[in-house]
Amino acid sequence: MRAIGFDTGAPPTYPRAVSRAPTPPPIRYEERAPAPPDGPVDLLALIEGDGPLELDVGFGRGRSFLERARARVGRIVGIELKAKLAYEVEQRRAREGLVNARAFRADARELLERAGPDGCVTRVFVHFPDPWWKKRHAKRMVVTDAFLDTLARLIGVGGELYVATDVEERAAEYEARLAAHGAFDVRRIDENPFARSNREVRADEDGLPVHRLLARRR
Numbered sequence: 001m002r003a004i005g006f007d008t009g010a011p012p013t014y015p016r017a018v019s020r021a022p023t024p025p026p027i028r029y030e031e032r033a034p035a036p037p038d039g040p041v042d043l044l045a046l047i048e049g050d051g052p053l054e055l056d057v058g059f060g061r062g063r064s065f066l067e068r069a070r071a072r073v074g075r076i077v078g079i080e081l082k083a084k085l086a087y088e089v090e091q092r093r094a095r096e097g098l099v100n101a102r103a104f105r106a107d108a109r110e111l112l113e114r115a116g117p118d119g120c121v122t123r124v125f126v127h128f129p130d131p132w133w134k135k136r137h138a139k140r141m142v143v144t145d146a147f148l149d150t151l152a153r154l155i156g157v158g159g160e161l162y163v164a165t166d167v168e169e170r171a172a173e174y175e176a177r178l179a180a181h182g183a184f185d186v187r188r189i190d191e192n193p194f195a196r197s198n199r200e201v202r203a204d205e206d207g208l209p210v211h212r213l214l215a216r217r218r
Contacts, residue, residue, distance in 0.1 A: 062089035171211030
């Protein structure tokens with residue numbers, strides 16, 4: 001096809017092809033996300049050093065986890081089910097040189113059930129769990145009696161469990177479970193005295209209610 005224009009007798013010109021960089025392959029987060037060891041897990045061995053050990057369950061985009069790590073209050077292990085979030089937060093932790101923390105992609109229920117030693121944890125944070133309402137989703141519930149049994153075994157006497165949710169029905173259910181469990185004294189609190197998750201910050205900024213529970217291990 002001849003280029004449009006006056007016929008000058010010169011050879012026709014054509015648009016030059018634009019070279020494009022090849023599309024990079026997609027990141028397989030399930031393969032790259034850090035996974036905890038198989039078999040029995042020694043939580044104290046996951047991070048070098050001394051100091052109290054905290055667990056951050058469902059840290060999402062990592063605000064609460066990274067803030068606690070930066071505060072250098074001890075050691076903190078983060079557990080997140082979504083592979084992409086676990087990978088990105090662990091990469092950020094490493095870039096910041098936060099050697100007192102580690103983030104893993106795992107189901108907290110399964111991981112903590114095979115973790116120890118008993119009484120090694122000082123504090124556990126559980127952020128906005130259980131967005132499941134249908135009966136067929138009941139098996140996905142995190143804050144169950146079985147999960148509380150696991151936490152009661154891992155948290156030392158005087159240790160704490162912090163749970164935040166934006167659903168009043170869930171808060172009432174968790175409060176009742178904790179009160180009936182026998183290993184915890186539970187109360188509601190108005191403010192988060194530790195570090196807020198991304199979702200908790202967003203809820204506060206939007207003026208949405210956040211229901212906060214603080215339970216102490218007997």
